[in-house]
Amino acid sequence: MSVLRNRPLTLVSILVTAALVAMVLYPTGRLKPVEDFALTVLAPLQYSVQWVSARVAHGAQTLRELGSLRVRVQELESTVDRLMIENVRLREAEIELANLREQLQFKLTNPTYELLAAEVIGHDPSNLLHYITIDRGAGDGLAIGMPVVTARGLVGRITAIYPQTARVMLLTDRASSVNALIQRSRTTGVVQGDGQGGLVMRFVEQSEQVEVGDIVLTAGLGGNFPKRLVIGQVTAVRRNDVRMFQEVEVQSAVQFERVEAVLVIQGFEPLDYVP
Amino acid sequence: MLLSVALLQTSALPRFSPWGVVPDLMLLVGVSWSLLRGARAAIPWALGGGLLLDLLSGGPFGAATISLTLSSAAAGLEQLNLYRDSVWLPVFASSGATILYYALYLAVLNIAGRPVSWGSSLVQVVLPCMLLNVLVMYPTFWAMRWLHRRTLPVG
Secondary structure (H helix, E strand, C coil): CHHHHHCHHHHHHHHHHHHHHHHHHHHHCCCHHHHHHHHHHHHHHHHHHHHHHHHHHHHHHHHHHHHHHHHHHHHHHHHHHHHHHHHHHHHHHHHHHHHHHHHHHHHHHCCCCCEEEEEEEEECCCCCCCEEEECCCHHHCCCCCCEEEECCEEEEEEEEECCCCEEEEECCCCCCEEEEEECCCCCEEEEEECCCCCEEEEEEECCCCCCCCCEEEECCHHHCCCCCCEEEEEEEEECCCCCCEEEEEEECCCCCCCCCEEEEECCCCCCCCCC | CHHHHHHHHHHHHHHHCHHHCCCCHHHHHHHHHHHHHCHHHHHHHHHHHHHHHHHCCCCCCCHHHHHHHHHHHHHHHHHHCCCCCCCCHHHHHHHHHHHHHHHHHHHHHHHCCCCCCHHHHHHHHHHHHHHHHHHHHHHHHHHHHHHHHHCCCCC
16 A cells, blocks of 8 residues: 555556446446445445434524524414414304204294293302303393293293393202103103202102103193193103102203203293292 | 302303312312411401302302301311311311311201202212312412412511
8 A cells, every 4th residue: 555655646547447447347237246335335324424414404404594483483373372262263153053053943943932042151159059040131021930941951940030130940950840741651740850960750650651761841730831841851760669659760951060051931921930 | 359259160160060060169268268367367258258159049048158157167277286287288178168068058958948868969969079179179278378478467
């Protein structure tokens, strides 16, 4: 090597010769093993250099764009915020639309009822009682005893009235009782709240046939509620030979604790309501 | 502030009610104040809060006022014991106050002629409420402690 270092002309001559030989031999394919070996050795090096240079280039680009990226991030964040708010609004509108559709459907299927739509603005602060407060009151023509429904069924009745609001005792309250009948068999009983969000139909005679899936309607007896309002569906029947009556579990389609909008049946005048 | 708590309890929290029950925020505020300032200081809060709850409730008027005042005042007696600085005190105080609150409330309902089932109310209402109240007690207690420190008389 020292010979080559001291004589650059010799080195150049060797390289030129090698290049000429390579140029002649390359088209014949005789240099393929050498070429393969060289590229096999070079490939990892190429990859490493490319990897490092790409990172460096990206880093440099990021540094250059840092200022504009900050602005862009802020823009995107505000866009995301705006879209989230819009999304919430749309969801609320969708729920409201569904409620209104249900109410309209109820109105169309019950054309004889004079209905007033109301929104639920509060629930009873005690977990032992089941009442809701609605945003319509005496000023809207409401009165104590008026039945309250949704398109899914009976909700309860008004037990207290104020100028702008009214308090509604839900069917699920322990103090609530409604004369009811089984649609299929016309069996009568009294639907009472169990105080924990459920309904029980009591005073159903042992001889009466009640089956799971039967629809329970208001009987209209006693004059507290109009006839044929849907209360719910039978989910269980408990018969006991020792007792005089069987007990029927009723599931309402109304989600009493989550109900947001209701309809008050205004035209109906209840008889001798005692809160 | 009591009005905000009452509105929260009746209009906001029912939307987020796990196990079908709502935390008794007003009770927790009364109990926290009682632990921080003593029973005597908590009684006006409990009276005011109870009246507000009665106003917003369909139950017999006075049921919440009586139950809330007595249970908040009882929690204040905890101040006398040696564990007043324990981190567990809010848990025990809120649990005990919840049981006392509902026992008194059920008694008032019973006296007022409302149908009451002690057994099922205990299992299906009082116990879930007690657990939920314990969970909500700490944030309530911290908030009330912050207020307590801010409103301490100088000197």
